[in-house]
Amino acid sequence: MSAVRTLVVWCPDWPVTAAGRDAGCPPDAALAVLDRGRVLACSQAARRQGVRRGLRIREAQSRCPELTVLAYDPAVDARAFEPVVAAVEALAPGVEIIRPGMCALAARGPSRYFGGEQAFAQALREHLRQAGFQCVIGIADGPFAAEQAARLAERAGDPELTFPPGESARCLASLPISTLDRPDLVDLLHRLGIRTLGEFAALPARSVLGRFGSDGVAAHRLAGGRDSRSLATRRPPPELATEVAFEPPVDRVDHVAFAIRGAADQLVAGLAERDLVCTCLRVETESERDEPAGRQWRHPRWFSATDVVDRVRWQLQGTRTDSGGPAQELTSGVVRIRLVPDEVAATGAYQDGLWGDQAPDERIHRTFTRVQSMLGHDAVVTAVLSGGRAATERVTWVAWGDEPTPARPTVPPWTGHLPPPAPSTVFPSPEPVDVLDPAGRGVAVGERGEMSGECRTLARPGGSVTALPIVGWAGPWPVDERWWDPEAARRYARFQVACADGSAFVLLHEAGRWWIEASYD
CATH class of the missing domain: 3.30.1490.100 (DNA polymerase, Y-family, little finger domain)
Structure with a gap:
């Protein structure tokens, strides 16, 4: 059975594209998707700063300080790819999803309609571009060769690449044997001195069967451009509305x-x-x-x-x-x-x-x-982690059953926000407090963060314990929010203090007064 002419649509760096869209990041942001402590995928902006796949997170952040790190979520990958597949199906049905970010379809029928394989590829790329997706396209004999054509096109900076009919074996011959993505087989072939797909394809099929079994034969056919498997196309979803x-x-x-x-x-x-x-x-x-x-x-x-x-x-x-x-x-x-x-x-x-x-x-x-x-619908609410600098801004209350959408995106760096671990108790309204130096005078904080003395005593007016010795403190971390807007401008400094009784608090100094914002239990 001969290989079917196949067109592969590939959206490079799809995990980072999907995660960035889901998090609402700008397209030109420096992003990295993290899986098991290492970079799984990164954006072009991150690559320009030296971030590469496989780096540990600390190494990636040292190369790109403004790097935004997102967790890898296969469900986000699959969900975000659905509009791409729907856009492809709008021009040509019979799409097989190889993996989120890559799909394939038979090229013969649509190519006849559009006047050739290149014309179909150009029309499909333009259709996807108008839908907001950037992709590269490969056309060859069979899905495997078409995928390699798409990857070669991306490396060369071309929008598409076509292997002529019957020429897939020649076009694949120079590719490394690791292209097969069979680690055990590739390791064995390396030890035997076989480095390229062409060298592997040149081996007799009978010898491959006797030495490597049926899986080796399947890989041998791929290396020789004889990928005869049919596409597992999906049926477009019905109208359910x-x-x-x-x-x-x-x-x-x-x-x-x-x-x-x-x-x-x-x-x-x-x-x-x-x-x-x-x-x-x-x-x-x-x-x-x-x-x-x-x-x-x-x-x-x-x-x-x-x-x-x-x-x-x-x-x-x-x-x-x-x-x-x-x-x-x-x-x-x-x-x-x-x-x-x-x-x-x-x-x-x-x-x-x-x-x-x-x-x-x-x-x-x-x-x-x-x-x-x-x-009423708003009678039951749940908490959703939100972006922000103040502890009170980090929680958005969402009605039960609604989309858990934060009031502010969590992705921006939010310079000046509290570092983890987060406080366990956040007061709805900050409580007034006095912070005293060793002489019993109130500690003042200047506009540049300079302090009039060390934080030695925390006095909570009206409480059962009126004064607590401070045994440790960190700060100040000055925050100057919306300085360009006189109505919403806010300038304050944040501190973390630990008291002798084991309690710890987040303090704010604003307009000459001290406040307790949150506590660590």
Whole structure:
């Protein structure tokens, strides 16, 4: 069986691209994705500073002090690659995802339509560029050779590279034997003096079978450009969205919730028929004033029909602008509601174990949802780690079931923020305190961080213990925020102090006064 002409789309550095998009980093930022303490992938800006794959994090940061480090998450890789695959499928169906960041499809059919392989490759690259993705393309006989063509194109700085039909073996011959990505086999071939794919392909197939077995034969065929395996193409996902139109428009929340119940049942049942559950739902509404609105809702587990109805009701209640009217009345009648499952998962991933391992989580969710139904969507909140310099800024409260989105991104360096470990208790409002020097005078901090004396005593007015000896302190760390905005400008200095009784605190000195911001328990 001859190798099929295959086109491979490759997005280089995909782990760092996906993680950067997920974290909201600018495209030109110096980024590195970390896995098991070493750099898995890095951006071009980081490479220009000397960061390389395989470096330990401290070495990478020493080469690039402004490096932003992101944790590797395979789920983020896969989720972020889905729009790329969808964009490819918009031009040519039958896509196989080799790995997140790389996919393949048969080149023959689309090439005929576009007038040749190069024309198809150019059209596909332009289509992906307009969708916001940069890629390189390789075309050859079989997926393996096409992947190597794409990698060679990237090294040469070219947008695409084509191995002519029947010439894949010649084009692959000079590549190192490590290209096969079979560590044990490659190590053995190295010890036998075989360094390139061409040298390995020149061996007789019968000898390869006798010495290396079936896996060696498969690698031998790849080295010789005889990759005859067919693509494991995926079927484009079906349209799972459900829409309900109202004629005449409905201006009461409870009436809309009642009418949407059938659509919610239909949505959940349709997913169940495909062994899927919805974990992230988008509710799109349109009013008679042509006011479209949409919101994404995330579920801790998966959406039932009742959960879908609750989200529709909460969203409509949140869009009301006349707070003085009845709770169920809308300012504008609803003419259309569309339910879109943004993220789905296989049912098996959410089934209870034999001993009901997930039952407590399910009971917790049902309890919280019941409280929300009675008291409102914002009655139950969870904490999400957020970016910021002050301890009070590091937590964002998000309603139960909502997307855990921080108020401020965690990725920026946030110069002046508290180093880890974080304090265990953060006061909602800083508490006043006095810091005294050895002579009992209040310690003052100047604009440049100069201090009038050493921190010796911490006095908490009104507390059961009025004065605590300070046995250790660090700082000051001056912070000058929004100096360009007179309304929001803020200048203060932060300290960490340890007291004789074992307690430790984060202190602020601002406008001549001392405050306790947080404590370490």
